[in-house]
Amino acid sequence: MSTEVAIVGIGIHPFGRTDGVSGRAQGAHAARGALRDAGIGWEDVQAAFGGSDAAGNADALVADLGLTGIEFVNVLNGCATGGSALAMADRAIRSGAYDVSMAIGFDKHPPGAFNASPAQYGLGDWYGDVGMMVTTQFFGMKIQRYLHDHDMGPSVLSLVAAKAFRNGALNPNAWRRTPMSPEAIAGSPMLSDPLTKYMFCSPAEGGVALVLARGDIAHRYTDRPVFLRSVAMRTRHYGTFEVFSPSLAPERVDGPTVVAAAAAFEAAGIGPSEVDVAQVQDTESGAEVMHMAETGLCKHGEQEDLIGSGATEIGGSLPINTDGGCLANGEPIGASGLRQVYENVLQLRGDAGDHQVPGDPRVGFTHVYGAPGISACTVLSR
Amino acid sequence: MTAVEPDLFAGFPDAPRLVGSRCSDCGAATFPAQGSCPRCTSTSVGRHALAPTGTLWSWTVQGFPPKEPYLGAVAGGPFTPFGVGYVDLGGEVLVESRLIGAPGSLRIGQPMRLVLEPLPGDGGLVGFAFAADDTAGGTADDTVEGEQ
Secondary structure, three states, X not given: OOOOXXXXXXEEEEEEOOOOOOHHHHHHHHHHHHHHHHOOOHHHOOEEEEEOOOOOOHHHHHHHHOOOOOEEEEOOOHHHHHXXXXXXHHHHHHOOOOOEEEEEEEEEOOOOOOOOOHHHHOOOHHHHHOOOOOHHHHHXXXXXXXXXXXXXXXXXXXXXXXXXXXXXXXXXXXXXXXXXXXXHHHOOOEEEOOEEHHHEOOEOEEEEEEEEXXXXXXXXXXXXXXXXXXXXXXEOOOOOOOOOOXXXXXXXXXXXXXXXXXXXXXXXXXXXXXXXXXXXXOOEHHHHHHHHHHOOOOOOOOHHHHHHOOOOOOOOOOOEOOOOHHHHHOEOHHHHHHHHHHHHHHHHHOOOHHXXXXXXXXXXXXXXXXXXXXXXXXXXXX | OEEOOHHHXXXXXOOOEEEEEEEOOOOOEEOOOOOOOOOOXXXXXXXXXXXXXXXXXXXXXXXXXXXXXXXXXXXXXXXXXXXXXXXXXXXXXXXXXXXXXOHHHOOOOOEEEEEEEEOOOXXXXXXXXXXXXXXXXXXXXXXXXXXX
């Protein structure tokens, strides 16, 4: 029988803006919370995989947590950093190399849109000079084409954001906790047509840590293990439509989200229809709409009805982004993907409080997507 | 007149064409030019002038001033929103470009043509853009050649 992997400890530093607290300190806070939850000390962690985009190397944390000499790998994979760190922490145990590992991510970004460097993405300086090194343009163009192809109107985008802020209001660790009406969201300044200001998440701060252990010893650390049934991470194929692309192939093929989600479900032996609660990348409202179908949770074109009828609400048949997602939590790049898993563990333990999905959920799914065309998905169950 | 990046063009500035690369093994085209083929991994690729006309595949409008390195990034200065989109050049490749024209006039499927556009800033640099091609026959519709 192959090795099972369980999540036995979770910790978080609230997302948003925490003046006077460094990103690394937020990471250390999350790590200590996860260790406390698992009932172990840092000296019991045998390997760690972590990421931070703008708050220094993740392995600098060992100076705060203790110099125990462990294997600690820094991960830098855009918005999929957390998912990638988790994939490696999972593999460290599944391979038999270690019994206990940690996935950790933290960040602290300055306000405003991400300021990416063309050279970092293998592009010429001209691409930034002319004003195209802007992630928000990509999201606008992608959902513009998607709405066109699937004959949907832009009103679904306001509904997604309104749900996020409503869920965020129920989550004490979220950043934006004030509900907003779909009308106010649609009427906010147009940033990148058809997406308005409140349809985008903002760069932010926060930290999350997860302690993973071999499934057969999980009971040593917790009486409520949540099993990581699978993690799959993939990059883009020729013919996908990704951020920072000066040109695209004339043919379209499935993006990394489709491939990673299918691989995660297959490895878990669990299908999308069995998912009780899902967290999907909602960098902006349109991303949630597209990712619902790309992950297999619904069919393309069904989203308008599902979202409009309340199916994706906390009490609906397909609850999505129950903690408010990136829209209400902001996006500290290193921590964002791990926040989704943190939320699903809370949900599967029944510990999500005001944002708890009713009906004793048993299967959770997470999905991150990032530049320049990468995705990581997990399937969790009790 | 100075091109923002001379390598992007042929015939600059009198009869400009965008130049990408084309794979001699599988025919895949890219923009800008690169030394290998992202489709079949071949390294037999050569520079290749792209069609100067096409159809608009998707678009958005940049509604806030981009930060540096955008040449027009002036803190607190005046900012005019500009269109950005992908133009399908004859089914060979879709090129991302600034778009000329009133934001409200952009429609998926409309015919577009390559133009040169002075870029903001003091450097006197010129970039490429696509503008609505009023000389093209037919009308824009919702079906784009080569799409499902």
